Amino acid sequence: MKAVVSTKYGTPDVLILGEVEKPMPKDDQVLVKVHAASLNFGNLVLLKGEPFLARFAFGLLKPKYSIPGGDIAGQVEAVGKDVTQFQPGQEVFGDLSACGWGGFAEYVSVPEKALALKPEKLSFEEAAAVPMAAVTALQSMRDKGKIQAGQKVLVNGASGGVGTFAVQIAKSFGAEVTGVCSTRNIDILQSLGADHVIDYTKEDFTKKMTKYDLILGVNGHHPITDYKQALTNNGIFVHVGGSGAQMFQAMTLGPWFSLFGNKKMGSFLQRQNQSDLNFIKELIEAGKITPVIDKRFKLSEIQEAFKYFEQGHAQGKVVITI
Structure with a gap:
């Protein structure tokens, strides 16, 4: 599968789109075909290794997580035998920051607690902007x-x-x-x-x-x-x-x-929480909140997306279409 790979800290130019092995879901994991992802401040920290203290979590000399990307939205392709909340074909969105990142790829395999059912009224791009x-x-x-x-x-x-x-x-x-x-x-x-x-x-x-x-x-x-x-x-x-x-x-x-x-x-530092993600989903479905998207980039334009995002002037979210 295609995925964005980062093997060293640096500028957006270190991000390379390449071919990696497609993941297989473990017994407690969900395999998601990713349709969209989005950028957050945490992505810049993982890219640059700054502030330096963050490297104790992300890798001291090089990124611990070679495929960046936290927010995703996509469709369940397969589930492990112990998964109870999701089944193939369902549309989901989620935050992968507590389970290895990896969202800037065509597929990702993650624990079910990282996901929630996608709000029906949102597109994949809009849903990826949320978590x-x-x-x-x-x-x-x-x-x-x-x-x-x-x-x-x-x-x-x-x-x-x-x-x-x-x-x-x-x-x-x-x-x-x-x-x-x-x-x-x-x-x-x-x-x-x-x-x-x-x-x-x-x-x-x-x-x-x-x-x-x-x-x-x-x-x-x-x-x-x-x-x-x-x-x-x-x-x-x-x-x-x-x-x-x-x-x-x-x-x-x-x-x-x-x-x-x-x-x-x-x-304050955010913590991935499935219950809170479902709470946000309810607010979206009630029409009380809606995501604001500034720009959309293709996965092949990941370097340009990061360069735009790190300027700090985005109106709402920057989304990656996969």
């Missing part, structure tokens, strides 16, 4: 951010993959949502239901009088003290993306501020 980004938005706001109906929620970096889902998910919880983005993305956030949109090229939300009960930092370069200033008493800041300096401050200063004040601040 990691949507579950990250859900877990960061619901589990870490303790989101409640009626709260004022701000999403900084609201027009990217995680951000577009975060705006919609926060609305589904009954929050009053403010999205921060550049001028060209204002219409997108308004179409997704954001109550307020701040154009960061014209306004700095940290300098405004408005305070927020929950701030999700998906992008940006603000020091963590700026976010602290923008929180209400008992407010929560959750960092899921942004500059390296911002990440370092969230991991080091965040716990300190949380310990000695009434505002909680910290970082």
Whole structure:
């Protein structure tokens, strides 16, 4: 089968489309014919081996997982004898980040817990855009951010993959949502239901009088003290993306501020979870969230896809059609 292979850390140019052996499902695995995949920040970490600490999970000197790709959507081709949730012919989508990656390929064999039935209303490309980004938005706001109906929620970096889902998910919880983005993305956030949109090229939300009960930092370069200033008493800041300096401050200063004040601040890493993926599926089927796709690339254009994605300006998700 055709698959994207990476044998060393580096730029997108190290990604090679080649022929590898088609996997066979083990007793507890599902063999999926992949129709589409998508890019996430984790793909860049796996590509570059940066930050360096990530190499303890991904491989110290070279990638532990030679075929990258986490989010997929496709059709079940075969199942192992111990599989109970799926059968051949069903359309599925899933997150492979906890079971060896491998999504940038024509086939992948994975444990059934990594998958869920694909929402019928979505195409394969749309479904592939969902898993990691949507579950990250859900877990960061619901589990870490303790989101409640009626709260004022701000999403900084609201027009990217995680951000577009975060705006919609926060609305589904009954929050009053403010999205921060550049001028060209204002219409997108308004179409997704954001109550307020701040154009960061014209306004700095940290300098405004408005305070927020929950701030999700998906992008940006603000020091963590700026976010602290923008929180209400008992407010929560959750960092899921942004500059390296911002990440370092969230991991080091965040716990300190949380310990000695009434505002909680910290970082968050998404965990693959089948139950949460099914929860997202229900929101999609109820018409409460929909994926936003910026660009589609063919598997043979994987280098171009990564080069575009790493610029950091995608409106929603970048999808790979297989």
